[in-house]
Every structure is written in structure tokens, then in C-alpha cells.
Amino acid sequence: MKNYYLITFFIILFSCSNKEKEEEIVSSGVFYPKVESRSVITGKISNIKNFSNKSKTIRLIVDDITIDKQVKYITTINENGKFLFDIPLSHSTKSFLVYSDGRIAPYIFPNDTLMINCEIIKRESLIGIKATSYDEKHKKFQNNFKKHDNWFYTEVDKFKKNLEKEQSPNNLKIEFLDFEKLLHKKIDSRIKDKQSNKIIYDYLKYSATYSCYENIIKLGRKIEDQKEKKTFYSFLTDSITFNQNALITSEYMYFLNFYSNFVEPRSTISIISTGKSDEQIKKELIAQKIENKLKLRPGIWGDYSVASNIRNTVIEREEEFTASSIDYYLELVKKNIKDNYTRQLLLAMLKKEKLSIIERDNINIPSGSEFQNTSKDLTSNLYDEILQKNKGKVIYMDFWATWCNPCIKQFPYSKKLHSKFESKDVSFVFLCCKSKKEAAENIIKTYQLKGQQYILNQKQYEYFEKQFEIVGFPSYILIDKQGEVYSKNASRPQSENTSITIEKLLNKK
Template identity: 25%
Template sequence: MKPFNLFFLGLVFLVSCSKENQTQDNHIFSEGPVVVRGQILNAESKTVQLENLELTGRVKNVVKLDSLGNFEISINILSPHDNFLIHNGQMLTIFTEPNDTIIISADGRNFKKTISFSGSNAIFNKSLKLFFEEFLEQLETNEFFIKKRDLSPSEFKVFAYDFFELMETKIDSIIKITQPQENAIEWMRNYVKYRLAEDLIEYGNHHKENLTPDYYDFENDYLLTGEFELQCSQYYEDFINKYYLGYKLSQVDGFKEMATNYREQTYDGLKSSFEFIDKNISIPIVKNLSITRFCNMYVEKDYLIVDSIFNTFTTYVHDITCQNFILKRLDNKKNKIALVDNLEELSNTDFIGEIFQKIRNENHGKVLYIDVWGTWCGGCLSAFPTSNKLYKELDRNKIEFIYLCVNSTKENWQEIVNEYELKGKNYLLTQDQSAMLSEKFNFHGVPRYIIIDKNGKIIDYNAKHPYSSALKVELQELAEI
């Protein structure tokens, strides 16, 4: 897959309702607080993470367990949606609605298998747990991923439809066991529906040269039609992302230029993406979610640009929920800066101290460009060739590149480091280290770039992307000061 496509597949474009889709607003948009609390016995990690798959953007929340394994996460959400609950690398999908209090208990030695629910939406989440256990078993039994790799397009399409029809029958069995409420039933059915779409699209991305003209004939089957579809946020947004932005828009004239401009991290680059999407997407939901997500990604990159462009953003996205989401993300950035100032403080921080002690000791007097990435992040991987090129052009006696891989397995990390021949110093962080790094630098997604000057002072917590033409000059100037 070409790098610029990977960049966009790495972004997650989440869904919002347009003014032309107001029939669901009373149900979908009902802002309110959520509390997730509980106890993890025999914890094998010292943190718990709740990643909100909010309709207008993802936000990660990290808390420490106390000495007894207790924790509590309090958040505010804009709508009912999926979340990832993560402990020691094990990830479980749970569902939350505004005003929920969800209580869990689990054994950390087998977090996903032993978790139980009480409080709000307990039956809903019990149903999802059973559903995913059955789903994973059927994926393995039917050799789904092997066939996804080896079958021809027409063969895989038939196989995929048959497989997800089988999963529909499994849902019927789960309903008999748990007797969940209507929205839980519809959530599982929509998961099957949109996961099928994602697998078909992903197959198409990897087998482009063999596709028949009618391969993507399923578009109209997946446009928003029902009351509960937006609640299955993970795979509805994946369908929008991979079909519209990964497939359809990538064929439009000007797409590659727009992608390049966007990655420059400038006001004009962000505004040009608004204009391109507005011109080339006519479906209001898709247009809203795309522009909102582009804007949200820039909050992480440079919130000052988003602050300055917000009024322009509202001329393209009229939906109040989307606007409020961006405003809240901006407020969070303005009111909560990074919690560390220099390498010395990082060297004395829980979990990550040892790594930063080593970084400090091995790179005395050098400017450090830190790249925080994950093996699953398309945007991270697509930047590596540019990063390698930049590294070769800089004075290695004065400037060092540090790669911190988060939330990834050792096998995947080593494979990517070797495949992309990453120059500089490479480190794999544990789940606890990844969580602490995110907390200290106040970021919720990757890639993330940080610059530390030769005196060990952190001078940019959200540095320019390797694609930026200004980055090379900035690093060189810092090295000569």
C-alpha cells in the first residue's frame, strides 16, 4: 500500500449527525457523565485505560490501580458508543451511555475471560463479552484470516457473506442466554454488518489489481438507515474511513496534494482539507465526520492552529455536537499542559524513568527528536521513509532520533523496525510505560513528536511531523545554539 494511503487509513474518522439527519438526535446525542470503576485482583499491570470511541473523536483516559487493584474513571461523553477497556495489553469492548455507572471485577491474570459487570448496562456488556468470545472462536475455526489472504475476490466475497450470516445465528443464541435490551441486540447486528463491510474493503485495498468492476457494489447497503447504527461507533466509522477516504476520495484529482498539504501542519493545510472534503463529499454525515476528525487530529498536532481556524470550521460543520467536541478538546489542551519540563524529571518518573535515564546518559549534549508510534498506526508507518531520509541529512553527532513504540507486541515492533530500517535509537514501551508517557505529555494518539534541546529541556511537546519542511531547519538551529 502506498504511504499516503496508509496515512489516511491510520486516521480514524468518527461519525456525527448532520442537520439533515435529525430524526435520531434525541436518542444519539444526550451528553452526560459516565463512571467506570471496579477492582482487578492479581493485576499484572498498574494501570487501566478507557479509550472512548466517541462519535466525533477518540479520547484515552489512563488511571493507576491502588494497592488493592481498585480504580475509578470519571468522564463526560456526548453520546452512547463503544469503548476499549485495556489492562496489561488485553483489550475488551464495552458500551457506555450518558449517566452510566459501570462496575467491573476481574482477575488480572486473565482479564478478558474473567471480567464481570454490574451497575448500568450490565446485561448489555455481558452480551458483548459473549459475542466477542464467539466471534473470535469462529474466526479461528473458519480460518478467516487465511482465506482473506488466499481467496480470489469473488471467492472471498461469498465466503465473507456466509461467515457473517453464521455470526447472525450466533447472536440469536446469545439473545436467548442474556435476554438483552433492544439496543444491545441492534448493536451486535450492526457490528456484524459493518465488520463485514470493513473486511471487504480491507481485502480490496490489498488486492486492487485483481478486483472486478462490481466488487464495491455494496455501498448503499451500509449507509445510515436505523436508529441504533451510530452506537456501534467503531465499525461504522471504519466503514466511512476505509471506503470513502481510503478508496473513493483517493481516486479524486487533488487528493495526494491535499494529503501533502495537510501533513505540513499549517493553517492553510488544514483549511485546504476542509475545502477538499466539502467539494468532493455530498453525504452530510460523511462530510461532517471527516472534517471534524481532521480538525481533531490537529488539536493533537498544534491546537493553536485549530483555535485560530475554529470559526472557519463552523462554516463547514454546522452540527453543534461536533463543534462542542472540538471546543472541549481545545479547552483541555489550553488548560492542561505537559507535566514534565526536562529529561531529568522524566528520568525520575514512575515506569518510564529507566528508559529516559538511558536516553539521557547515551545522548549527552545532543538535540533529541522523539517519535512516539505504534505498529498498528498507519500514519506512523507512512512517515518512516521521510524520517529516515531526514536522519541521514542531519549531523548525527549533534542530533539523535529516538523512537518510542507504544501499545505493541515485541514481535510486531521488531518486524516494523527491521522492515523500515529505522535509524536512531529504538525502544519498546510496556503498557504501563505507554500509559505514563501519554499522561505526562497529555496526548491521546500517535504519531506524536517531541523535541528536547541539548541541555535536556523539552522545548516542543508537540513537534512538527517529519513531512514538515521547517523541521530540518529547526533541528539544525537548535544543534548550533
């Protein structure tokens, strides 16, 4: 992979048109959660003073199979260009150190400290970062890793580019399996001293296998006949075992994710609900779901699967939970999760979630920001109602969903934007889509989000989707003081351009 990436990387990274794997942003200086196995990166950007008007933060992105997600840590760069990351890490892996539009990919280890010197580079209008040197302990390894990693992905990209895609899934599968064998031969030839370069050698070998397997699973998704699909995947289902050593490559994590979602058989859950409260039924369902996962995937893979499920259900707020519900999860984790790192991580996350629920329950929605009462039959009339209510004002519309992390990550910036224009003729209208009202209210309370709040039913959403050509969340619309749509693709609250554009519309005659 190259050290320099176009800005489209970030557009893809922060788009949320579907419920895809999201990144968790950890506030600067707070490297949550606290666990025993950690990794430290200290660095310095030598020419930071030449870019004084640029960002003073830097990101570290790490794939963590323990909770089946990419975790993004953010820290500040001080006036001398120094920065520090101190993060939980259970196994060595490639990471991404991201500044502005570019990134580098150091390989990091648990219970280790990596020192890295960097400099900012500029190409045309884009700002990037490159590593200039590593500390003596890691210098040789990091340079070798970069060289071999770049070679590997060049080989994969070249193969995919030359692949004749107008073939049947079975023929393409054969091509990928043949390519896997070829890659292994090339790796064996490339790495002469396998003992001294064991980590890099294993990394390349596992990457070769699981990147091919991941692509084969994607191919199988196109097969509609279930019997044919089962045969197509049989080479996996006959031999799949969890390989903890393969965690050194992200390709293995992605493979497991695809395998779990598209190949592995679904387990059924059944409980007797007669005479039981909703809370009791919910607890029994949770317990059985965890039990089934541990049976289906014994050992550490089961622990990871349970951790992922709890993260999706509780932390990602797919359901609403009370503090007592979190207590029940805490007990289940203590009882069922055997892997120490995974248990520590989950307990820390759940305790943090419990505290946030308690804090949220003790605050109210900001005055005037309660959900607006609208008729369920309102569709186009709702838009007319919004225009009429805000006649003569600039309207900044925010279409969001409770399960969309990129939407929610913008809310602190929305608050700042609202404060800036609070005394001016600007209305902030938040339209929550495809979400439950209770979940939306809790988020509004948590972020103390001021503005006009609406929760759309399906008909209303479909109207706005067509009216403004909405393709995903978050989506932002700007309407001028005359009630005319200025932009169907307005910039996010975080962008300086948003404030500039609103000012421009306010001054428009």
C-alpha cells in the same frame, strides 16, 4: 473474545511503523475534553495488595468515531484497589479495560455509571485482569453481552480459519457475503427475545454485516484494474448511507474508515492563488476541504468526517500551526459542525492545542540540545561522527518521527533516563527521521528533551535503516563504550530493563 491476552497485543498496539490510527493518552485524573455526554466507570480490584509491585494504573480504550480514532484513557488505582474513569462518550459501545497483559470488554453507555469489581489473575509470567461482578443494574446485560460477543468472534475466527484464501477476490467476496447471511440467521436463532435484548441483537447484526464488508474492502485493494475494482465495490457504492444506529459496534467505524480511504471517490480542490499570501491560500484550502466533505457526506457523517480531518491535520501535527491558525479552525467548527457533541469535542481539543502552541512558543530548546550541524552529504560519516563525538561513552540512540505518537509518548521517560545518567558517561542521541525540522524543534521544545539532536535527510536515514535493520519507529540502539553495537533492538526508555542495561554497559570493562 477472550478476557486474557498475551503480551503481543501491546507490542502491536504501540508499534508505529506507519502512520496508522493512534491512541490518545489522557493523563491520570484529567479526562479531557469536557463535554456534556459522558460515561463513568467506577471499579475495584479486590486483590491489588497481593500485587503491590505491579502497575498502579489501569487503561480504558474506547473507539470514538467522532474523531475516527481509538482513545486511551489512563487512571490510577489507589491503595485499596479503587479506580475511576469519567470520559466523553456520544454513543454506547464496547470498550476495553486493560491491566498489564490482559483486558476485559465491558459495554458502556453515555450518561451512565457502570460499577465493576475485578481481580488480577496470573498465568505463568503474564498478569491479567478479569471481571468478578457488576452492579445490579448492569449485571445481567454485561454477562449476556460477554457471552454473545465471545460467540460472535469465535464464529468469525472459525470462518476465516477455514476460508480457502487462494481464490480470486470475487470468489472470496461471495464467500463473505454468504457468511454474512449465515451469521444473520444464526443471530436470529440465538436471540429469542429480540425486544428485551435489542442492544445486543442490534450489536451482533451490525457487527455481522460490517465485519464482512470491511473484509471485502480489504480484498478489493488487491485489484489493480480500476474499472474492475469499481464493479467489485458497486454493491457498496450503490447503497451506502450513514447509519448512526450502527455506531454501537466498532466494526461499523472500521468499515467507514476503510470505505473512506479505499472506495469513496476523491474530491478535487482548486483555488486561485494569484496575489494571495501563503496564509490566505492555506485558509481557503482548509475551508474548501471542509466544504467538500460536508457535500460528499451530508448530515452527521459529514460532521464526523470534518472532525476526523481536523484531528489528523491539527492535533496529530501533520502540519505546523500558529495560534491564529487555530483560531481560524475554531471559527470554521462553530460555523460548520451541527452535531452538538462533535462541536463540543472539537472546540475543546482545538482550544487545548492553541494553549499548548502558546506555551511552546514561549519556551526555548534546552541548551545544548539544538540540532547538530551536519553536511547533507554525510551518510556513513555521520555515524562515525557520532561515535567519535561520544568516544568512551555508552550511546543510547533514539530513532523517531514527529508523526509517531508512540515515539513521542516515550519522551517523558527519556527525560527521566537522561536525568538519571546525566553525570555519567552516557550520551543520548535523538535522530529524527522523515520529518520537518520545524515540527521536530517544536516537539523538542514542548518536552524539553535534552540530548544530541539530529534531523536526518533521506540518504542518512537509508544508511541507518540498513545499518541497524530499522523496520519502524520508535527504534532504539545501544552502543557500548568501545563503540560496538550492543543491541539493535534496545528496550524503550519506559522499560526498567533500559536503565539496567545501561548500568551494565557502564560497568563493563
